[in-house]
Amino acid sequence: MPEMLILVDRNDNQTGAEEKIKTHQEGKLHRAFSIFIFNSKGEMLLQKRAKSKYHSGGLWTNACCSHPRVGEKLEDAVHRRLREEMGFDCELKKESSFIYNVKLDHGLTEHEFDYIFTGKFDWEVKPNPEEADGFKWIKIEELKKDIEARPENYTEWFKIAFRKFKADFMKFLQRP
Secondary structure (H helix, E strand, O other): OOOEEEEEOOOOOEEEEEEHHHHHHHOOOEEEEEEEEEOOOOEEEEEEEOOOOOOOOOOEEEOEEEOOOOOOOHHHHHHHHHHHHHOOOOOEEEEEEEEEEEEOHHHOEEEEEEEEEEEEOOOOOOOOOOOEEEEEEEEHHHHHHHHHHOHHHEOHHHHHHHHHHHHHHHHHHHOO
8 A cells, every 4th residue: 555645734734645656746735744863962963865765865864754644643753753764762852843845856846844853862873774875973063064065965855944943953952
């Protein structure tokens, strides 16, 4: 059975469900989440998307991003996908949300009502090779410079979220 995504309106009210690939082909607004993980050194965890992914393969992005399943609570989905993609789980806090709409490779469109979650983690990362070709920890200022110098190396949604929430990430790093 194909993976189904939750279609929503601009207030995140569910309006239906649609096959994942069709949703991205037609650019329908759907529910999603992006997880940003930081360590005690003030570094952000990035994953390099597996080259085999159906879009944006081989690009750097935030620690984890995905969609809740139909009928699944958002708070359950973020922990499930973090474990599935990066091989660990940690406490996560919902910080904010935003809507974006961008064209991707392979004729696909990402039109998401995207929730931002943050967490802190200092232990072993074990990325799933079907999801990620690698990972790295990077300082926020170093990341900002690299995105400016080589934007083509990063996913579109990550660049949008990073620009929009960079100041919030700096505040998050100050929290105990």
